[in-house]
Amino acid sequence: MNPRTINKTLFLIRHAKSSWDDKNLIDFERPLNDRGQRDAPAMAQFFAKQHIDTDLIISSPAKRALETARMFAMALDYSEKRIVIGQEIYEASYIQLLNVLKTLDDAYTKVACFGHNPSITELSNYLTSDLIDNVPTCGIVHLNLHTSRWTNINVHGADLCAFDYPKKCL
Numbered sequence: 001m002n003p004r005t006i007n008k009t010l011f012l013i014r015h016a017k018s019s020w021d022d023k024n025l026i027d028f029e030r031p032l033n034d035r036g037q038r039d040a041p042a043m044a045q046f047f048a049k050q051h052i053d054t055d056l057i058i059s060s061p062a063k064r065a066l067e068t069a070r071m072f073a074m075a076l077d078y079s080e081k082r083i084v085i086g087q088e089i090y091e092a093s094y095i096q097l098l099n100v101l102k103t104l105d106d107a108y109t110k111v112a113c114f115g116h117n118p119s120i121t122e123l124s125n126y127l128t129s130d131l132i133d134n135v136p137t138c139g140i141v142h143l144n145l146h147t148s149r150w151t152n153i154n155v156h157g158a159d160l161c162a163f164d165y166p167k168k169c170l
Contacts, residue, residue, distance in 0.1 A: 010113065011141065088100050
């Protein structure tokens with residue numbers, strides 16, 4: 001492995017399992033189902049026990065993603081008021097998600113981004129040479145980026161540090 005300085009850390013986190021019970025709800029409003037309500041706090045505790053701090057939590061505004069982000073914020077003792085809602089994250093392609101990340105202030109070194117598939121999986125595969133077939137619900141992709149500027153993140157510009165998900169960790 002090529003020894004490079006790690007300048008930025010990115011956690012791509014897919015929302016926990018959502019409910020399809022209420023057929024009258026639009027996709028954007030779907031809440032977490034029972035499994036999601038169990039997995040999100042458990043994975044948040046797993047994440048917190050890794051002694052992982054974040055400078056910024058950014059989330060899709062969709063109910064299921066924001067609920068997941070809030071549970072992680074609680075486990076990290078990160079104020080919910082500081083969660084940044086990224087309107088562009090909902091229904092984003094991986095390129096659109098990449099562009100959201102490229103606009104981040106360089107003062108942030110550890111960012112957790114809560115979103116949706118397929119963009120979470122596709123962005124992970126774009127940024128690293130380690131291919132992931134699918135990031136499952138409440139999956140966490142931990143990437144070490146080798147740049148000091150968010151605007152410079154690019155194809156294979158990161159190393160996969162960890163890939164965790166409920167069936168593996170809980």
